[in-house]
Amino acid sequence: MPSPITSDDHPLRQPLSDLMHEREIPVTRAPVTLRSWVYLVPPSARAAETAWVNALDADGSGAAERWRLVTTDEAGGAMWERHGEFSTWLKFSHNTPKAYGRSSLGFDAIAAADFAWLEGAAGEVFRSVEIAVLPHAPKPEHLNQFIGLQQAVCCDVFGGAARIWSDFRLHPKPGEPGAGRIYVQDKGLKNDELSRLLQTLLEIGNYRKLALLGFPVARALFAWLPDAEARLARVTADMAGDQPSRADILDQLLALSAEVETRVNEVRFRQGATEAYYRLTMDRLSALREQRVEGFSTMQEFIERRLTPAMRTCEAAFKRLDDLSTRIARASDLLRAKISIGLDLQNQDLLKSMNLRSALQIKMQGLVEGLSVFAVSYYIFHLVKYLLEPVVGHGPQAAWLNAGIILVILTLAWGFIYHKKKAISHDDL
Incomplete structure (x- = not known):
């Protein structure tokens, strides 16, 4: 009989398997009314959020560390999830009697008092929405009291x-700023379709609004970019002339480059987040598998008509900023090339001057060498003359002897200096 497998499990085996089910909303039946909140939580407030969520965690399982807290009972439940730059709170209730649901469409099932405990949550409320799921189709005049049908979307x-x-x-209520509303008619949702539908509707709204956080940033960039581009144009034009100096041009270019890189660093995260949220929104819209209802826009048509232009504006602003950074880099390369060429020309002039000086030094050295031959010969001749004078005297024979001695001394002195120069040149090579 084969022995059982005794190897240890990878530490991420179970967590990664559970990850496939963590995002599910624990709603399995209708009717149900759901209320969701999105809180933008800065990094500085995450510690306070962790402490507050752990205080709500009755079983002490460390929900904040797991980034998720879920509590449920027969009447409903609540859920908290932490995301990258935001957190979501959700409360749902099945206490929607049939008659009560027909009169209010379920939008009064969760009152303001039911979420007063959220006053201590970290961050700021960024979005809130109510979703009511009932099995009957509302009358238009009745639905219009809760959702404005004139500009509403409706689709299967x-x-x-x-x-x-x-x-x-947003639909304000007494005691609260209000929330968006979505009414869902359950026409035969099966298995986990209700949970998936609620999750998809929430994510579409959350990601759509989070994507729009990049729009004010893009508008601010469009207000700043013309001046920065004009400054770069002036610097580039100055590079073609002789004024101002290269040092002044370099200072201007460095100041502009630092300012642009500061802007890039400020918007880089928002740029990536905007693109990611927009793609997620489009993906979730496709997952709805919408079918048109005569007289209404689909959710995808409504969102694309309003969201896509804003995203194109963000894309254009971020692209224009990246292009400005690239142009500054090219201008810097051109300035460095100009400075390098100027230095090369200066070095060439310096080398020419050094060559002229070297040639002059060689000529002067040759002259000095010739003079040194005569000087050395002069001193040696007088030494020899002093030695021979007592012997040969001062007659004509002495004059001829002195002439011969001078020629010999000159020849020997020149030969000695010549061979020493040659030896020195050979050693240098």
């Missing part, structure tokens, strides 16, 4: 298993 989703209505507007 999940292959006709549900129909949704929403006007993408």
